[in-house]
Amino acid sequence: MRINRRAFAAAAVIAVVLPLSACGGASDTGSSDASGKVEGRITFQTWNLQANFKDYFNGLIADFEKQHPGTDVKWVDRPAEGYADKISADAAGGTLPDVVNVSPDLVAPLAKAGLALDLDKAASQYRKEYLEGAWQSHRIPGMEGTFAFPWYLNTGPLFYNKRLLTEAGLDAAQPPKTYDQVFAAGLQLAQKSKGKIATLANVPTIEDFGRYDVPLMNKEGTGFAFNDAKGVELLTKYKELYDAKALDPQALTATPESAGHKFLTESVAMNPGSALDLGNFKKQAPGLYKNIGITDQVSSTGHANMYVMGVMVNSRSQQKPAAVAFAHFVTDATRQMEFAKKVAIFPSTAGSLDDPYFTKEDGSDETRVRVAAAKSLKTAVNYTPVLFSEQMKTELRNAVARALQGKESPEEALDNAVKACDRLLQQS
Template structure:
């Protein structure tokens, strides 16, 4: 017996060694692998090399990836208008991102196309996150009864005025009214034929609506069913006539191809005034540190000083990586991330970030927060992007020709009403 066991023991040791080696080999070959890395794509329209894009790619995404091992974020910068088109086209079967930074006016349209995940239906902690957001910006992500995004930032525009240019024209303060605005343009032009009183970079709703609203007009009925009697109303004809006259006399420029960029031109003494958002201050600080920006409320008309409510929402467009995408969205609206973006001109929507000492110390936010009290949102309907194109084309025809303004607005009303009744 002893001899028999003596022979068996070495064989058993060898067998155990082989089994142990096999176990080790299996682990190395993937039977006990680490979780696979997930890569999510994030499409945004922060300008390339801007302070916003730099903060996103050099601070926020690395911090998110550090906090969430196994998730990588590929950020892709796409110009605003191109991003909108790309989402529309790719929604018909092309490649879509997992997460996108959406202009608030795109949300109803993209929801109608079935491209956005309903966040409050998909994620149990949505209500907890939403309770930490500013109510107004949060409402921009709601379509019907559900939320198809979370607000990322909010904004509006105020009047920037070049103090030196106005003083050279005999004016020591910015215009408080529309009448004063047009008088200021004339005064600036009379002093220097090579400059402009006001710079306007485009003729879309974002640019034109504040003038119409402040002058007591609108472009659609309260129920958004018709443009007739609104876009072609006397109050609209009146303000558009005044703006065209100012353009024709050389007082307004900036929206034609080849025109001097408005923000740069304002800082360099070519445009005495412009209406822009808080990002312009960050741009001045970065590119024109010697320029001291001055801000005032948008000129008031008969209805007051009414600017347009702007901002962006974050939407999830992919079912494949929706859990990882949701983690990224929550990170981007967190207090820490919002403070980082807030320091470079993106007004936070996170309630905690708004109370953060670093954000409260940003004094140039004050005029924007005041202007937000009377700011209005563009119509929250999925037809708005197409309506905006009609409005832009109409304004281009009006400003570039001497065609009758009422006739052009009447023609636009017909186009818009067809879109509303499709």
């Protein structure tokens, strides 16, 4: 059950394969000492934010420079397309900015190359200011340290069609909360509708394996482990749904947009989404809208999935005190709350999600979803391994398709996916 990420402020990116030989080994990290006077010129790079938030960031930079006389922050914004390649090229060429907007998958190769400052050593005094799950999201398996300040978060609740659940004899006031409950409800929906109503419109992703409590990697971070008995069990359950027509027939090629359309036309009973989707339902499908239920993401661990952005400090910055101070300034509670009120994202700072903005509804669609999502984020986890690249996601998706179509057993499909992902991991 994949979360629709259209509300996320930055676009998804391709995986980075950083040329480590051009950047030095992992031990070549530069000093982790960020003490000293906050002064000098630093460069701050963001990712596809200038077009919509120019005034916000210009104001933020002006406030920082006022608080720290003698500093000068140069802001550079890069387009989403090619952002990963640009970071890789800068890293290889020694031109990586002092402070960089990253996602966990982008920070991983930089940390391995010794270019991401370890904040557990350089800025541990700030750790308590952030949600623990968010702080941990920029840790790299097999390495000691945390390599970026957590910035903004996102997640999404699960929408469900109360009418379809009721017609199948299910209690719409008590929607499924765990995967086992989803599987049972799905089979009942398919049976009652004679295969006309599917429960879901998409196949499991790595996040689903995580929320099903499948170990995704070994403890050393050197290989993947989602082919264990628990992983095989999850894929076997999805195969049962697929065979019973409880998964939409086009699930194997579904996108978030196509899955949303299936839900809009009431041929699918459940779908993850955002406030943008809820407003769209109200406009395009008023019959569906009046029967919309909103609940937490399905999880067998008790924790929802979070998407997280971060702000990394270049370990080789010549102005480390200023770079660390600015990265913290961008991501502190005050600035994150200001940013969250300009775009549909959530702060990663401790206590911020208790603000009335995230706890009190006003009857609007936007606040209904915002309150539900904020509640789940307090204990959410970034399940996608930071080392799990886009190529690896494709390998898993293809393996899932082979299993659902009966071309391979769930066990064989996952074994092959793990082997392929391990090969890619060794090549990175």
